[in-house]
Amino acid sequence: MAELLIKAVDATHDDPEKDQRGxxxxxxxxxxxxxxxxWGTQEVIPPASGGLFVVVKITDVTPAQIRRWVKNNWSDDIxxxxxxxxxxxxxxxxxxxxxxxxxxxxxGTYSTTWSAIRQYVRNKLTDATATGAAIE
Amino acid sequence: MPTTxxxxxxxxxxxxxxxxxxxxAKQANIVTADQIQVAECYSFEDTSxxxxxxxxxxxxxxxxxxxxxxxxHDGKWNTSKYRLVxxxxxxxxxxxxxxxxxxxxxxxxxxxxxxxxxxxxxxIDFTTSSDVRISNCIxxxxxxxxxxxxxxxxGSTSNIGGDNLRYWIWNCIIYDFKTSSGSTAGNGIQQGTFxxxxxxxxxxVYDCDTGILAGTSGTRNIYNxxxxxxxxxxxxxxxxxxxxxxxDGTHPGTSGQTGTATFVNxxxxxxxLDSADTVAKDNGADRSAGTIxxxxxxxxxxRSGSWDIGADEITAGGGAAFSGIIGGGCGTxxxxxxx
Numbered sequence: 001m002a003e004l005l006i007k008a009v010d011a012t013h014d015d016p017e018k019d020q021r022g023x024x025x026x027x028x029x030x031x032x033x034x035x036x037x038x039w040g041t042q043e044v045i046p047p048a049s050g051g052l053f054v055v056v057k058i059t060d061v062t063p064a065q066i067r068r069w070v071k072n073n074w075s076d077d078i079x080x081x082x083x084x085x086x087x088x089x090x091x092x093x094x095x096x097x098x099x100x101x102x103x104x105x106x107x108g109t110y111s112t113t114w115s116a117i118r119q120y121v122r123n124k125l126t127d128a129t130a131t132g133a134a135i136e
Numbered sequence: 137m138p139t140t141x142x143x144x145x146x147x148x149x150x151x152x153x154x155x156x157x158x159x160x161a162k163q164a165n166i167v168t169a170d171q172i173q174v175a176e177c178y179s180f181e182d183t184s185x186x187x188x189x190x191x192x193x194x195x196x197x198x199x200x201x202x203x204x205x206x207x208x209h210d211g212k213w214n215t216s217k218y219r220l221v222x223x224x225x226x227x228x229x230x231x232x233x234x235x236x237x238x239x240x241x242x243x244x245x246x247x248x249x250x251x252x253x254x255x256x257x258x259x260i261d262f263t264t265s266s267d268v269r270i271s272n273c274i275x276x277x278x279x280x281x282x283x284x285x286x287x288x289x290x291g292s293t294s295n296i297g298g299d300n301l302r303y304w305i306w307n308c309i310i311y312d313f314k315t316s317s318g319s320t321a322g323n324g325i326q327q328g329t330f331x332x333x334x335x336x337x338x339x340x341v342y343d344c345d346t347g348i349l350a351g352t353s354g355t356r357n358i359y360n361x362x363x364x365x366x367x368x369x370x371x372x373x374x375x376x377x378x379x380x381x382x383x384d385g386t387h388p389g390t391s392g393q394t395g396t397a398t399f400v401n402x403x404x405x406x407x408x409l410d411s412a413d414t415v416a417k418d419n420g421a422d423r424s425a426g427t428i429x430x431x432x433x434x435x436x437x438x439r440s441g442s443w444d445i446g447a448d449e450i451t452a453g454g455g456a457a458f459s460g461i462i463g464g465g466c467g468t469x470x471x472x473x474x475x
Binding site for chain 2: 005007011013014018019021022023024028030031033037038039040041042043052053077079080081083086
């Protein structure tokens, strides 16, 4: 199982170039870790309680599989930044079903499968989603 | 008076489980908030690259990343202490895009075999009064076998990187930044150009293509640095400097030393000076009232009398415990380099 730490709240900057290049936005994947990861106390506070992150647990794939899929299909790093964008891969949390969003907001975590979540995994530079190629 | 906000970075039981997550959480306008944001890194292997960006900082409201003394390396790579180990052709394990940052006591290693840089400053504009400090760090590279891009242990990743950046590097050990193919190079420390001001003091650089490379403009000072076992120890022109050492005679400035230093065990990456050394031992300048104004070595041992060249100071019976962030003399506004 892979656990994705995802930014739940936009950070902003008055400089628009720095805002896009440097600031994490809602849905950005911050780090990817294996199941059972010992998240920090500040990482597991639900957004409804003022937390800044949510953890999405993908139960049927490993971190290595996700990293490999992103590298092989998007020539990219799931935790990578570009010169102009902070993080190149995000979860379209705003498109998740409302029940999922409520669970994330109230509990800070949600478990799902790759087949269910992949349509919401988006390449911010190309706008492509992680549908198509199978994960290996 | 700003409020210091300290967060712990631990593999479990801390505020954050990676330095990257801390940075993602804390990036903000800390000038308005009137805060100093501090990340204390505890003993574990952190594996996520860190880019410091998207903040608003100033000279008294800055970002500080350090290891508490008990969690700090002992002057040699230590796998039981905090270490940031990543494998990725990023611009660096830590990329500093903010003008007021202090990094103290970290171990950093990029294990990828292409363009594996350590702590870098990219090609952006920094503020004219910027103040970036990197101290007491161990920065390791990996031989670049792809020959794709220049690798840098600490510094700008290109000769056009970091306009206006002012930075200070002291008591750091940097090694294994080299390439095995192509026309690219591995530089231990790269002091860039474009109106930068920098001082590099009491650093040890070992086994790189070029140990310390100076750019072509800006103020570049260098004191008490020890470069050994590199294809070229020093390259470029510096503004001021003394008491540097090399094997190939390329060290800049006056009062330098040419020769092969004796380390405790270089083959095992232990770059503490051996007591029998004659090249670095007692041949440095007292920099306690200099540009950076520090007086300890990478282990936290007090430097006194005739300083040693390089990051380590030979002390009789071991040194004092490291007691905190060093420095004072790295001010803002009107600033005079050199001593």
